Amino acid sequence: MHSPVDSPPHATGPGIALRVAAALALPTVLLLALVTVSWEPLMALDGDIARTTHRWAVDDPDLTQAFRILTDWVWDPWAMRALITVAVLWLVLHHGTWWLALWLTTTCVLGTLLQQGLKAAVDRERPVWSDPVDSAHYAAFPSGHAMTATVVCGLLLWLLHLYGAGRVLWRIALAVSVVSVVGVGLTRIWLGVHWPSDVLGGWLLGAVAVALAVVSYGRFRGAGALR
Numbered sequence: 001m002h003s004p005v006d007s008p009p010h011a012t013g014p015g016i017a018l019r020v021a022a023a024l025a026l027p028t029v030l031l032l033a034l035v036t037v038s039w040e041p042l043m044a045l046d047g048d049i050a051r052t053t054h055r056w057a058v059d060d061p062d063l064t065q066a067f068r069i070l071t072d073w074v075w076d077p078w079a080m081r082a083l084i085t086v087a088v089l090w091l092v093l094h095h096g097t098w099w100l101a102l103w104l105t106t107t108c109v110l111g112t113l114l115q116q117g118l119k120a121a122v123d124r125e126r127p128v129w130s131d132p133v134d135s136a137h138y139a140a141f142p143s144g145h146a147m148t149a150t151v152v153c154g155l156l157l158w159l160l161h162l163y164g165a166g167r168v169l170w171r172i173a174l175a176v177s178v179v180s181v182v183g184v185g186l187t188r189i190w191l192g193v194h195w196p197s198d199v200l201g202g203w204l205l206g207a208v209a210v211a212l213a214v215v216s217y218g219r220f221r222g223a224g225a226l227r
Helices: 014-036 040-059 062-076 077-094 098-122 144-162 167-190 196-222
Strands: none
Touching: 014 098, 014 196, 040 062, 040 144, 062 077, 062 167, 062 196, 077 098, 077 144, 098 144, 098 196, 144 167, 144 196
16 A cells, blocks of 8 residues: 555545545534424334333343444443554655655544543433443533444544555455444444434534544645645
8 A cells, every 4th residue: 555645646546435424514504403402202112112222131131242342342431442543653654754654643633522522511321221221421422432333443444555455355355344343333232322313413423523634634635735
């Protein structure tokens, strides 16, 4: 894979990223507003789905245990952050691209701060069960697992594109990313520690964060600030 400074100016796709961010902005803000005011139809739908998946989780302890392993070890936010750390070290040690490494780190940090800030502001309670199969702490919205996985996988895919990854590697990475992002969200609902709209909010906010990061990087690089 080649260095991003040798790639064409459009390689980072800031125009596409800007359109993605704009397209996702309205549903993201709308969902945030509906959760904040506890809009009854959404709360009812959340409750119906959560009760159904919780019943399935209780009835299938083997699958539930497998999901706990995935969510606690494979797709845990700290495991995702470890992947970004590896990417940052690779950028610095093998390519000397300090600015890009800093950009990735900053995006992840800001994403985490946004996530925690929204949790505190919305202060939504997590589902409560008489027979829980798992536990989690702090406020529910947005799902930290879903948002972190979306941010990390999105940034890593962008990084592969930036460095001209081959078609096979790109397709494998894309498949793994989709499975991880979708999978971690579904496990959080299955384990009864998040409402479905928490997970949807994490996905949307994570995607917006990645899109805005790509736009910002493209503009700074186009201005010569990151060369």
